[in-house]
Amino acid sequence: MNDLEYHLYEEAKSGRMSRQQLLVRASVIGASLPALSAILAACGGGGASSSGGGGGSTSTGAVKRGGTGVFGITSPAQDVDPVTMFNTGAIMTSQMACDYLVFPDEKYVLQPRLATKWSAGSTPDTWTFTIRQGVKWQDGSPFTVDDVVASFDRITDPKIGSAALSAFAGVLSKGNVEKVDEQTVTFHLDRPYGDFPYLVSAFNYNSVVLPKNYEIGSFTKGGVGTGPFILKTFSVDQGVTYTKNPNYWGQGMPYLDAAQIKYFADTPPIVLAIQGGSIDVFPQVPFQGSQALFSDSNITVTETPSSEYRTLQMRADQDPFNKKEARQAVAYALDRPGLVQGLFDGRADVGNDHAFAPIYPGSPTTSDVPQRTQDIDKAKQLLSTAGVSNLNVTLTTEQFLEIPQYAQFIKQMCAPAGINVTLDIQPQTKFYGTGANQPWLQVPFGITDWGARGTAGQTIDPAYLCRSVPKPDLSNSGAWNSAHWCNPQFDKLVQQFEGEVDEQKRKDLAIQAAQIQQDEVPDVIAYWIHELRATRKNVHGLAPGPTFHLDARAMWKA
Amino acid sequence: MGRYLLRRLGLTLITLVLVSFAVFAAAEVLPGDVGRTILGPYASQQQVDQLNHQLGTDEPLVKRYVTWAGNFVRGDWGESPIQRVPVRPLVLERLKNSLILGAFALILIVPFSVALGVFSALNYGKALDRIISISGLSFVALPEFVVGVVVIVVFAVQLGWFPTTSQVPSADPVDIVRQCLLPCIPVMFVLFGYISRMARAGTIEALRSNYTRTAVLKGLPQRQVILRHVLRNSLLPTITVVSVQVGYLVGGLVVVETLFNYPGIGQLILTAATGHDLPVLEASVLMIALIYTASNLVADVVSALLNPRVRLAT
Secondary structure, eight states, X not given: OOHHHHHHHHXXXXXXXXXXXXXXXXXXXXXXXXXHHHHHHHTTOOSOOOOOSSOOOOOSSOOOOOOEEEEEEEOOSSOOOTTTOOSHXXXXXXXXXXXXXXXXXXXXXXXXXXXXXXXXXXXXXXXXXXXXXXXXXTTSOBOOHHHHHHHHHHHTOTTTTOTHHHHHTTTOOTTOEEEEETTEEEEEOSSXXXXXXXXXXXXXXXXXXXXXXXXXXXXXXXXXXXXXXXXXXXXXXXXXXXXXOTTOSSTTOOOSSEEEEEEESSHHHHHHHHHHTSOSEEEEEOSTTOHHHHTOTTEEEEEEEEEEEEEEEEOTTSTTXXXXXXXXXXXXXXXXXXXXXXXXXXXXXEOXXXXXXXXXXXXXXXXXXXXXXXXXXXXXXXXXXXXXXXXXXXXXXXXXXXXXXXXXXXXXXXXXXXXXXXXXXXXHHHHHOBTTBOHHHHOSEEEEEEOOOSSHHHHHHHHHSGGGSOOTTOOSTTOOOTTOOOOHHHHHHHHHHHHOOOHHHHHHHHHHHHHHHHHHOSEEOOEEEEEEEEEETTEESOOOOSTTOOOOTTOEEO | OHHHHHHHHHHHHHHHHHXXXXXXXXXXXXXXXXXXXXXXXXXXXXXXXXXXXXXXXXXXXXXXXXXXXXXXXXXXXXXXXXXXXXXXXXXXXXXXXXXXXXXXHHHHHHHHHHHHHHHHHHTTTSHHHHHHHHHHHXXXXXXXXXXXXXXIIIIIXXXXXXXXXXXXXXXXXXXXXXXXXXXXXXXXXHHHHHHHHHHHHHHHHHHHSHHHHHHHXXXXXXXXXXXXXXXXXXXXXXXXXXXXXXXXXXXXXXXXXXXXXXXXXXXXXXXXXXXXXXXXXXXXXXXXXXXXXXXXXXXHHHHHHHOHHHHHOO
């Protein structure tokens, strides 16, 4: 066992971490199978469960091969390219045909894909991956380590401008991916980063591996990738067709003969289509507008917790929220369980004003950081401490999913505390804006939607660090700290947390950072949304997550 | 007649030019920009500016308009910066799809509404007349997405007689009905009330006129009175109304197209407007304006044919 594996073994023996947490952390450090068995045996959980392989619901009965799987998703509304894509429609389109080095299952345990083994160096600022042999590109040419190096150089190149730049900022720079030999590649990071394998997984969605001669814009012409399905036709209007990749490296997979993605402009037609049977899978279901699916006997809806959330941001550098007490007053005014019930019918986790979402293993629990609950009297008290008795603010936000309703609830809940909220709900394009006018980064009081990210670091870095505070002319890219909050102590703790591999130290650092964030509350985080996925009852083998990421290689239809 | 036609054609051309000015100007005021839409919210402002410069969207308005207009009339409609496909085939394809849907709706609903309108005028004041009028008005009041969803849930999901999403039909009439009937139902609800009321009002007025009384007193059978004398006059306003609806039928079916996932031009315009895809937006709006003015022209010609007073006036 190497150091890290042994460390987890000790954690297991001491019972400080749950079996699930151990599984996840073991997968991140790339624990070998014997080490994993020892670790799990030590926590009294018996032998390693078969979390290797494609994951997915264990269905009774033999796999039935053949057929076409039809998916309904919202259109990416533009041409799809894995290097530059950023919306979920495009991401899912790519994931059918391309592979990552590793892939998380719905419990965030990392599974080998194009990489078979991985481990950190003596410090977690180098990571070495063993690349799977015998893989072929869909055009028949052999897949090599050179392709891996070229792919990562491409997405870390500032001139190309991949959306992955924000994920790799400060972690991996161009030119630091080293080909060690025909089977091994080493990443030399800019700083120690304990969760690095997540950054080469589906959670960094642009990190699919592409051929070294890949030309940007050629993905939709078809035939690019190592994945289970070969893209045949692409139309932004209609959708995408795929056929089975007969040379796929996954033993016996995919089970389907073909796949099809249908693009829709909005949610209601997809709901109707899956009810009517013209599509088999609705991979990313927004709760709003899909309630009919829960009571439909032909449809199974799976629910997985995620780190998708909304920031109720309050600018900490301006009146009135430059006083911490004013921000805390808003935080105490909200009835969080009520919001979860009212907005999602219970399908969300209550948030505690810090960015360590419950889904991340090792996040502080409510026994570490007590749950903040509604307390109107305290809110009033805090306001008077801040020297205001009546606060008049405008809440600016976007017309998107449940956010307008959330804004309404906030207005109602803040009123008894003496906070008078005026709502300004804008169309999404206006709220995001462009150039020097981007309301989501500038308004004193707003709500922004954030998609799920794979690690706490990915959630915190762009939104809560000092270096992520937007400049007045908004010229710094990737700076999305919309509360303009800067706490150097918090930054230091997070930096240490990201570089730390000792589980107990990590947990302590996380608790300290969470306490600071909860106390200062630059953004109220009231809930973490559960991701929903709907499939017709005859669909098997499709993993329920993580979040919307598509892994259809083991999918079959009864 | 010839001079009348020429005048109308001239006016049509001027209208189209003015429409193109208006769309170009309006697109300037839309929030957002192409570069940002293509690259997404996570790209740096520098990259967005660079892309905008590449696409030429930062040039002055007049220059862009003149370049675009010059190319357009020569048949070069450019390439969509967002979808990265040539604009002309895309817009024409979507236009064709919308025309199929619109034509189907028109063919089904116009004769039906006109017939019912005339019928209720003939039974003026009786129970049947009131039923037709009131139901016509109520149908207009129902929003398209409500009718659309109900229709899909009942006929497609529960009964399974029709598909839940509509594709462009092939030439086979059975397929046309299968794909187009459900999307047309919300549209027909909207059109029915309007057209039947116009037909009814026109017919009532024609029925009250002197020439009708003369024809009846002359001893002509009622059928002949209606077909030869009344209809020609009563339908004049109805024809105008129908031609106005053509604009809505071709470009305004955004809700229906979205609900049924039908690849029509209404949806294309919506996407192009939100994405700041100017070449597509311009071309689509202009094509709809063309169809609309053409249908107005046809309506005017039919009016003129039916009504000598129009064609002989100078």
